[in-house]
Amino acid sequence: MVNRVAARHSVSAAIIRSVVVRRTVMVCVLAVVAYVAVWWMFSEEEEPAQATQAFVTDYSKVEKGSCVRFTGPGENDQGLTVVDCAGAKAALRVGTVLTETSGACPRGDYKVLRDTRNNAALCLMPNAARGDCFEYDTGDLQRSVVSKFDCAAPRVNVQVVDVARESCPEEAEFGVPYEEMTLCLRRVR
Template sequence: MVVRQTLMVCVLAVLAYLGVWWAFSGTDEPARTAPESLFLTDYSKAEKGSCVRFEGPGENDLGLTVVDCGGGRAALKVGTVLTATSAECPRGDYKVLRDTRHDAALCLMPNAARGDCFELDTDDLQRSVVSKFDCAAPRVNVQVVDVAEESCPEEAELGVPYEDMTLCLRRVR
């Protein structure tokens, strides 16, 4: 008799919990915000305009994390998401990461605004480690003069073209 009563109380408790859960699990609930950082294992899920950083010892596809673009360590931004690893990036000097497991690729460009300073190889962005630093850092070798729609101003020493804009840089040190 005691076992039967205990079992009935447990069943009623579970039913009450499910009833409360069902009553409050409607679509009126506010949407959850995205986590501050998201580890990205499927490049086809990336969004144009998202910023990424690499975890670990080097830039590789095993440690790509989506981060807030306003953060100081957000050196790279997704310019384009390709739906096939064989596809080519649009006009521009992109750093390309290919995800053969999901047949997708990312065309990455510096997450740059006027005044930002970077360490990057302007001759070969594809092989360059792109790092954003405070402009006083000894590793800095370029500063963003402008992010222009077409041509760069005179004070820019070089322009790095992309699909929607040109990154105007001057050498530092």
């Protein structure tokens, strides 16, 4: 009788161990799947894939119409990355590439970055479309940090009313002229 009880106890213990091991393995697998799912959801970038971005070390190699963002802690390091113009961080567009650092940008209120090492300069303007909102000093674009934001952001001070060929519509408070267009803006705050 003792052997039967011991045998039943042994079988019961083996079944319980088997169930515990299976549940432990299942919990571990589910934890790994959940971790991968959370990592994937939060690792999505606002910008297009890295393959479409390129760090710029020679301004003469940048093409007119490309969009750039500053790389590093601030604009003063003048490290630039060429990015997709549709990206959320593409606040600046190359209006003109100058082949000499002493050259002047065409008509317009451009932000100028000079590359003395490669004797080139970039004339940058906001990468703007109707409805876009920016924070920048409209009185001194050269010194301004041009940043594109969601229009509800507290830092926004201007909104693009239109990108016109010539004159701005009536709802625009002022226009910022460039060689090929006029950026029509209204103050937000």
